[in-house]
Amino acid sequence: MSNQVLEIIKQRSSARAYSAEKLTQTELDSILEAGLQAPTGKNKKEIFFSIVSGDNPILAELDDEKRRLRGQESQPHNFFFEAPVVIFLSAEDDFKWSKVDAGIAVQNMTLAAESLGLGTLIIGCVYDALHGEKKEYFSKQLQIPEGYSFEIALAVGHKTDNKAPHDYEFAKQVAII
Numbered sequence: 555m556s557n558q559v560l561e562i563i564k565q566r567s568s569a570r571a572y573s574a575e576k577l578t579q580t581e582l583d584s585i586l587e588a589g590l591q592a593p594t595g596k597n598k599k600e601i602f603f604s605i606v607s608g609d610n611p612i613l614a615e616l617d618d619e620k621r622r623l624r625g626q627e628s629q630p631h632n633f634f635f636e637a638p639v640v641i642f643l644s645a646e647d648d649f650k651w652s653k654v655d656a657g658i659a660v661q662n663m664t665l666a667a668e669s670l671g672l673g674t675l676i677i678g679c680v681y682d683a684l685h686g687e688k689k690e691y692f693s694k695q696l697q698i699p700e701g702y703s704f705e706i707a708l709a710v711g712h713k714t715d716n717k718a719p720h721d722y723e724f725a726k727q728v729a730i731i
């Protein structure tokens with residue numbers, strides 16, 4: 555069986571190289587809308603989206619903190635692989651479905667971007683940096699609301715690499731009951 559949505563799901567893969575070309579406002583709006591239209595537990599809509607341009611110095615600061623925590627001085631790339639935009643998703647601290655809802659929203663945006671011919675990378679590696687001793691500082695810079703914490707980020711841009719979609723072992727991951 556095949557249709558446009560299934561094709562987009564099948565063809566998506568993570569992009570770890572981007573050109574400097576920026577997204578158009580329409581592209582960015584469409585991707586954000588896909589995130590905002592994602593379902594949330596109890597329809598709570600507890601996901602907050604911080605849109606950061608790839609040249610914003612806060613990204614370099616965050617990259618430095620991530621490297622410091624991981625002892626990664628020699629890593630060649632920054633965590634967002636020079637993507638022109640990085641979207642940070644945060645969610646309410648004390649809501650049971652926050653992590654699930656952030657995951658659903660980020661995947662909605664990933665597939666929306668793919669359908670527009672853009673590349674994406676879901677980014678979790680800055681989690682500790684955003685939850686550590688500089689949490690308050692970074693949360694303020696990203697305008698994360700009080701009582702919310704970072705969950706996941708998404709780099710988006712025009713990809714210049716072309717990784718094949720990952721494979722999987724159906725029998726290992728699926729039980730037909």
Ligand SMILES: Cc1cc2nc3c(=O)[nH]c(=O)nc-3n(C[C@H](O)[C@H](O)[C@H](O)COP(=O)(O)O)c2cc1C
Nearest residue numbers: 566567568675676677678679680706717718719720
């Ligand atoms: C929750 C989550 C966190 C991730 N964090 C990172 C990350 O910090 N850095 C990175 O390069 N890739 C990250 N990835 C991308 C995965 O490595 C990638 O999705 C996986 O290797 C499968 O490859 P594919 O996306 O090309 O199918 C993350 C993916 C998910 C779902």
